[in-house]
Amino acid sequence: MPQKVAVLGTGKIGEALLSGMIRGGWAPSDLLVTARRQERAAQLRERYGVEAVSNAEAAKSADTLILTVKPQDMGALLTELAPHVPADRLVISGAAGIPTAYFEERLAAGTPVVRVMTNTPALVDEAMSVISAGTHATAGHLAHAEEIFGTVGKTLRVPETQQDAATALSGSGPAYFFFLVEAMTDAGILLGLPRDKAHDLIVQAAIGAAVMLRDSGEHPVKLRENVTSPAGTTINAIRELENHGVRAAMISALEAARDRSRELATGNG
Ligand SMILES: NC(=O)C1=CN([C@@H]2O[C@H](COP(=O)(O)OP(=O)(O)OC[C@H]3O[C@@H](n4cnc5c(N)ncnc54)[C@H](OP(=O)(O)O)[C@@H]3O)[C@@H](O)[C@H]2O)C=CC1
Numbered sequence: 319m320p321q322k323v324a325v326l327g328t329g330k331i332g333e334a335l336l337s338g339m340i341r342g343g344w345a346p347s348d349l350l351v352t353a354r355r356q357e358r359a360a361q362l363r364e365r366y367g368v369e370a371v372s373n374a375e376a377a378k379s380a381d382t383l384i385l386t387v388k389p390q391d392m393g394a395l396l397t398e399l400a401p402h403v404p405a406d407r408l409v410i411s412g413a414a415g416i417p418t419a420y421f422e423e424r425l426a427a428g429t430p431v432v433r434v435m436t437n438t439p440a441l442v443d444e445a446m447s448v449i450s451a452g453t454h455a456t457a458g459h460l461a462h463a464e465e466i467f468g469t470v471g472k473t474l475r476v477p478e479t480q481q482d483a484a485t486a487l488s489g490s491g492p493a494y495f496f497f498l499v500e501a502m503t504d505a506g507i508l509l510g511l512p513r514d515k516a517h518d519l520i521v522q523a524a525i526g527a528a529v530m531l532r533d534s535g536e537h538p539v540k541l542r543e544n545v546t547s548p549a550g551t552t553i554n555a556i557r558e559l560e561n562h563g564v565r566a567a568m569i570s571a572l573e574a575a576r577d578r579s580r581e582l583a584t585g586n587g
Pocket residue numbers: 326327328329330331332352353354355358373386387388389391394395412413414435436437438489490
């Protein structure tokens with residue numbers, strides 16, 4: 319019998335995963351979704367041909383439950399779910415910050431829990447999903463989580479102690495690149511380019527740089543040196559970035575994101 323998977327709290331991340339699973343060949347009849355609002359449930363039914371059910375029904379009829387509500391909503395969801403989740407269900411949390419122990423304390427003894435931090439490039443099958451096992455999760459459970467999240471991009475197993483750092487790097491990471499593109503587009507406007515042209519130039523530079531980072535096998539320092547001609551334009555820009563402490567700002571920013579992930583551990587954030 320095929321494994322049934324339910325996505326509980328199907329918002330941005332839940333929908334990105336759901337759509338990726340369907341693109342990856344999962345039958346909509348093997349998938350269930352839950353939503354807090356009726357209109358959202360109807361939208362998901364219409365878009366994907368999946369059944370939208372209550373959280374309790376999902377817990378009873380799916381083998382794997384993927385919880386994709388906000389950390390602050392996780393406590394209420396677990397209170398609702400706990401009486402309905404048999405201990406043989408695999409529970410996968412996609413929430414930032416919340417440790418597997420939080421779920422284990424609230425669900426039946428022995429319930430396998432896997433924690434996953436994915437990111438929004440799941441929408442274009444370029445996610446980075448970082449996966450950790452809870453106390454009762456086996457190699458088989460991790461492999462099942464990898465099979466699910468592998469439909470939307472790359473996966474990597476890490477010890478759970480590294481999850482808050484992973485959240486700061488790859489979970490939030492796309493936002494930093496969007497922020498940079500926004501700032502560089504503003505710079506293009508200052509330099510006299512129309513916004514749409516500035517946007518296209520920066521986005522293509524970003525795509526080119528990303529593909530080189532992924533495929534060239536070169537260290538980022540070497541790639542940057544190759545762009546930086548003696549007495550040229552690039553070194554003048556780099557001097558300004560260093561003068562403004564951009565490297566230190568990045569380190570502090572990611573440290574702040576890691577710390578916030580730790581604070582979300584209680585689910586009350
Ligand atoms: N956004 C991102 O880049 C990333 C987010 N995450 C994590 O993913 C999780 C979801 O984030 P995101 O998708 O951005 O958030 P969204 O708000 O888009 O999605 C959460 C959804 O859960 C629904 N919901 C809340 N409570 C319940 C409930 N009791 N039963 C059913 N549905 C419920 C919400 O309904 P309603 O629409 O009514 O609010 C909403 O649609 C978070 O835990 C976040 O930490 C992880 C990686 C990246």
